[in-house]
Amino acid sequence: MLRHPQVSPVVLCFLFRETPDGGQEVLLGLKKTGFGVGRIVTLGGHVEPGETAAQAAVREVFEESGVSVAEEDLEPAGSIEFMFPARPDWDMSTVVYRTWNWSGEPAPSTEITPAWYSVDAVPYAQMWEDSAYWLPKVIAGDYFAAAVTLAPDNECVGSVVFS
Numbered sequence: 438m439l440r441h442p443q444v445s446p447v448v449l450c451f452l453f454r455e456t457p458d459g460g461q462e463v464l465l466g467l468k469k470t471g472f473g474v475g476r477i478v479t480l481g482g483h484v485e486p487g488e489t490a491a492q493a494a495v496r497e498v499f500e501e502s503g504v505s506v507a508e509e510d511l512e513p514a515g516s517i518e519f520m521f522p523a524r525p526d527w528d529m530s531t532v533v534y535r536t537w538n539w540s541g542e543p544a545p546s547t548e549i550t551p552a553w554y555s556v557d558a559v560p561y562a563q564m565w566e567d568s569a570y571w572l573p574k575v576i577a578g579d580y581f582a583a584a585v586t587l588a589p590d591n592e593c594v595g596s597v598v599f600s
């Protein structure tokens with residue numbers, strides 16, 4: 438009998454800050470290794486066995502940027518199912534968090550070079566194409582559930598459905 442492969446649980450965590458002129462910035466980063474290499478991505482990664490999604494977010498943010506976030510400061514922002522019909526083993530089930538409360542100074546890690554971007558100038562052209570569909574909701578403070586199906590090239594958007 439065919440068995441469905443396990444969908445990987447992952448987390449994405451968006452850190453925000455206010456600039457002196459009252460603007461808002463979001464922390465993203467250039468991915469230097471592994472999945473999504475060469476793209477500007479969100480801090481985050483796989484939930485390890487025995488971890489909660491929130492624990493994984495705290496750990497991934499620290500490992501990738503050196504920034505500390507307390508679990509209680511993580512605001513649930515929603516969920517995204519990333520589906521790669523041409524590579525079902527890449528499918529990921531994502532919990533999304535945002536926070537304005539964190540401490541430390543973002544610093545490069547082996548995996549990511551973090552950088553702040555104005556929420557009015559998110560570098561969508563250098564990100565996963567689907568980001569342009571759902572990231573505005575994270576910035577707007579919405580709670581959302583998205584199902585993202587990638588095109589056969591595993592890069593372009595096939596469809597994005599919000600429920």
Ligand SMILES: Nc1[nH]c(=O)nc2c1ncn2[C@H]1C[C@H](O)[C@@H](COP(=O)(O)OP(=O)(O)OP(=O)(O)O)O1
Nearest residue numbers: 447448470471472473481482483519529565567568
């Ligand atoms: N279509 C997509 N759009 C997007 O914006 N992010 C995506 C995406 N598909 C996957 N991701 C994100 C979710 C997750 O944070 C990340 C993959 O996890 P990782 O960065 O942890 O993978 P790696 O293989 O580099 O590292 P490890 O898990 O640490 O071994 O890619």
